[in-house]
Amino acid sequence: MVENTNQNSAVIPENNPEKNQTQNSESSAANLVINQQENKHDPTKKLAAIQEATSHNHQDNNYGAESIQVLEGLEAVRKRPSMYIGTTGLPGLHHLVYEVVDNSIDEALAGFCKEIVVIINEDNSVTVVDDGRGIPIAIHSQYKMSALEVVMCKLHAGGKFDKKTYKVSGGLHGVGISVVNALSTWLQVEVRRDGRHVAMIFERGHSKSGIIEKGAADTTGTTITFMPDKEIFESIEFSFDTVSARMRELAFLNKGIKIIVRDERTEKENIFQYEGGIVSFIEYLNRNKTPLHPTIYFDTEKNGNEIEVAMQYNAGYIENIFSFVNNINTIDGGTHLTGLKTALTRAFNNYAESNKLIDEKDLKLTSDDVKEGMCCVISVKVQEPQFEGQTKTKLGNSDVKGIVDSIVFSSLTTYLEENPKIAKLIVEKIVTSAKAREAAKKARDLTRRKSALDSSSLPGKLADCQERDPAKCELFIVEGDSAGGSAKMGRDRKFQAILPLKGKILNVEKARINKVVDNDEIITLVTAIGTNIAEEFDIKKLRYHKLILMTDADVDGSHIQCLLLTFLYRFMTPLIEQGHVYVAMPPLYKVKKGKTENYVYKEEELFRLLKEIGKDNVNIQRYKGLGEMNPEQLWETTRDTEKRMLKQIKIEDAVIADEIFTLLMGDQVEPRRKFIQDHAKEVKNLDL
Numbered sequence: 001m002v003e004n005t006n007q008n009s010a011v012i013p014e015n016n017p018e019k020n021q022t023q024n025s026e027s028s029a030a031n032l033v034i035n036q037q038e039n040k041h042d043p044t045k046k047l048a049a050i051q052e053a054t055s056h057n058h059q060d061n062n063y064g065a066e067s068i069q070v071l072e073g074l075e076a077v078r079k080r081p082s083m084y085i086g087t088t089g090l091p092g093l094h095h096l097v098y099e100v101v102d103n104s105i106d107e108a109l110a111g112f113c114k115e116i117v118v119i120i121n122e123d124n125s126v127t128v129v130d131d132g133r134g135i136p137i138a139i140h141s142q143y144k145m146s147a148l149e150v151v152m153c154k155l156h157a158g159g160k161f162d163k164k165t166y167k168v169s170g171g172l173h174g175v176g177i178s179v180v181n182a183l184s185t186w187l188q189v190e191v192r193r194d195g196r197h198v199a200m201i202f203e204r205g206h207s208k209s210g211i212i213e214k215g216a217a218d219t220t221g222t223t224i225t226f227m228p229d230k231e232i233f234e235s236i237e238f239s240f241d242t243v244s245a246r247m248r249e250l251a252f253l254n255k256g257i258k259i260i261v262r263d264e265r266t267e268k269e270n271i272f273q274y275e276g277g278i279v280s281f282i283e284y285l286n287r288n289k290t291p292l293h294p295t296i297y298f299d300t301e302k303n304g305n306e307i308e309v310a311m312q313y314n315a316g317y318i319e320n321i322f323s324f325v326n327n328i329n330t331i332d333g334g335t336h337l338t339g340l341k342t343a344l345t346r347a348f349n350n351y352a353e354s355n356k357l358i359d360e361k362d363l364k365l366t367s368d369d370v371k372e373g374m375c376c377v378i379s380v381k382v383q384e385p386q387f388e389g390q391t392k393t394k395l396g397n398s399d400v401k402g403i404v405d406s407i408v409f410s411s412l413t414t415y416l417e418e419n420p421k422i423a424k425l426i427v428e429k430i431v432t433s434a435k436a437r438e439a440a441k442k443a444r445d446l447t448r449r450k451s452a453l454d455s456s457s458l459p460g461k462l463a464d465c466q467e468r469d470p471a472k473c474e475l476f477i478v479e480g481d482s483a484g485g486s487a488k489m490g491r492d493r494k495f496q497a498i499l500p501l502k503g504k505i506l507n508v509e510k511a512r513i514n515k516v517v518d519n520d521e522i523i524t525l526v527t528a529i530g531t532n533i534a535e536e537f538d539i540k541k542l543r544y545h546k547l548i549l550m551t552d553a554d555v556d557g558s559h560i561q562c563l564l565l566t567f568l569y570r571f572m573t574p575l576i577e578q579g580h581v582y583v584a585m586p587p588l589y590k591v592k593k594g595k596t597e598n599y600v601y602k603e604e605e606l607f608r609l610l611k612e613i614g615k616d617n618v619n620i621q622r623y624k625g626l627g628e629m630n631p632e633q634l635w636e637t638t639r640d641t642e643k644r645m646l647k648q649i650k651i652e653d654a655v656i657a658d659e660i661f662t663l664l665m666g667d668q669v670e671p672r673r674k675f676i677q678d679h680a681k682e683v684k685n686l687d688l
């Protein structure tokens with residue numbers, strides 16, 4: 001695992017007018033382009049000149065059976081060019097350049113090429129020069145022609161000569177240089193190899209010369225110049241910026257390679273060379289952002305696949321993940337990207353959990369959380385890539401997913417363990433993203449729920465009253481179905497409505513208040529009240545001016561009361577502010593002496609009363625829950641507007657309820673324990 005320190009990355013600025021150089025005729029690569037000046041505009045002249053210069057007796061137009069097949073292959077390319085290069089528009093045109101360059105990149109990957117020069121000539125022909133081994137020129141035994149000719153004329157012949165060559169680079173379709181030849185009005189190739197300097201000329205894929213001896217060579221390399229066919233392409237105007245962008249990318253992906261792009265039409269030049277490879281790529285991508293840590297980098301080989309990953313978080317929120325397979329930008333992702341994402345999510349969750357960096361219970365870091373503000377480049381090199389999809393920009397090899405997953409997981413885990421400060425910083429950012437995502441989801445859920453809450457049909461559980469004037473109506477919100485039953489019997493149906501709620505709301509809702517909105521009981525409640533909630537709240541739709549919460553005088557009852565108040569406070573605040581919410585105060589005891597009955601609502605009251613009436617012949621009945629009361633008792637204690645005890649809830653009460661709710665239901669264990677210790681008495685008598 002290497003943490004990049006930026007010391008060795010030579011990032012050369014480009015598109016900088018001061019750095020743009022005019023063509024330097026001293027450049028070794030540029031000198032390799034023979035007769036460039038004289039013959040640039042007339043390929044026929046160039047051909048004649050080269051033919052004249054050579055004394056070599058070649059087998060011009062004297063092909064064996066195999067070679068005819070070879071040429072038929074290239075006719076197919078001319079007939080259906082899009083099958084080979086995607087389009088005949090500008091992308092296809094530029095693809096020709098990339099195809100040639102890819103061969104040079106392969107030489108570089110094999111360790112034989114250090115520098116590639118791409119020149120857009122004045123006539124829109126393109127020259128690619130490399131200092132690799134040079135295309136072999138010996139006669140190829142199978143095809144009975146020079147290897148050079150086979151490479152240039154046989155479809156897919158590219159790497160066949162050298163099985164050992166680590167051939168991974170490949171244009172978009174990996175079609176080989178012969179396709180470029182087929183789609184060029186003329187193409188000239190020069191090879192410097194084995195001390196020889198030779199050339200060969202082609203027209204629309206057909207050899208127009210044999211091997212032309214150009215003299216001795218003390219260097220090795222290949223120079224290919226081609227003129228795209230106007231009959232094939234919609235336009236042959238190359239874009240310096242498009243070519244530059246791809247060359248820059250290739251320079252990032254293949255560390256150390258020097259790629260020079262020169263435009264003879266405008267005398268612009270870019271030089272790309274990055275010793276840092278994809279680490280430099282990350283620096284480039286994050287250049288206008290605020291990086292949070294040094295780039296994380298790892299590079300591993302497994303089963304002949306090379307996996308390189310560089311990543312860095314910035315202070316922003318945008319995800320920037322680039323994936324490459326054999327230098328091809330897999331814009332549609334594929335198995336390598338899936339493996340990467342799975343591993344990242346797993347590694348960060350694992351680390352966050354084992355280091356207790358998530359303070360919210362049940363909060364899971366998702367792939368989206370992990371990707372926020374992340375800049376990442378994954379570059380894999382696989383032996384036999386299978387590209388899928390219309391544009392062949394999606395990797396299909398199924399084994400790559402597991403390989404990438406396990407390598408990224410273990411490498412990243414090691415990195416996080418070795419760099420706890422950076423790990424903490426990153427995980428904190430991811431946790432923040434996760435919380436923001438949850439909050440956004442809450443808001444969305446709420447909106448979705450709110451539309452459900454607007455339903456005009458009243459809940460079936462509601463025993464409504466007859467009166468239509470809300471100012472005269474009361475809604476009893478009653479805990480438990482049994483209590484609801486007796487409440488129904490004890491009410492004055494003219495103006496009193498009953499809504500029984502199932503008592504166990506709390507169990508489901510332990511996690512979050514927002515989830516309360518998902519609860520069927522709450523939906524029933526809101527529909528009965530009629531106002532909707534939050535931003536959608538409309539007091540004009542209030543169906544009852546008195547909302548009376550009626551719960552048992554036990555711990556469960558006070559919990560439910562606490563939940564309901566919290567809910568009303570958070571989502572229907574004006575109801576509390578304007579004094580529409582009440583809590584019924586069912587008695588704790590009924591004290592009977594002789595014919596006199598007294599309901600007792602507080603412990604202290606019981607002592608006071610007993611002192612008053614004396615302890616003899618007194619019958620004390622303790623009520624454990626609403627269900628124990630008969631309808632008449634319920635009526636007396638809560639419905640009879642003359643006798644009942646109601647407590648009007650003020651905003652302070654609701655705030656307290658909310659605080660208690662948060663403490664009791666929240667994730668923070670310590671404050672909850674402290675609260676219960678501090679308020680042991682109050683908690684016992686939570687029944688406001």
Ligand code: 0RA
Binds near residue numbers: 100133135224
């Ligand atoms: C076939 C075999 C070898 C190299 C090449 C082709 C080759 C092609 C191009 C195209 C542009 N530049 C290139 N450089 C090399 C292997 C040669 C060996 O084994 O020596």
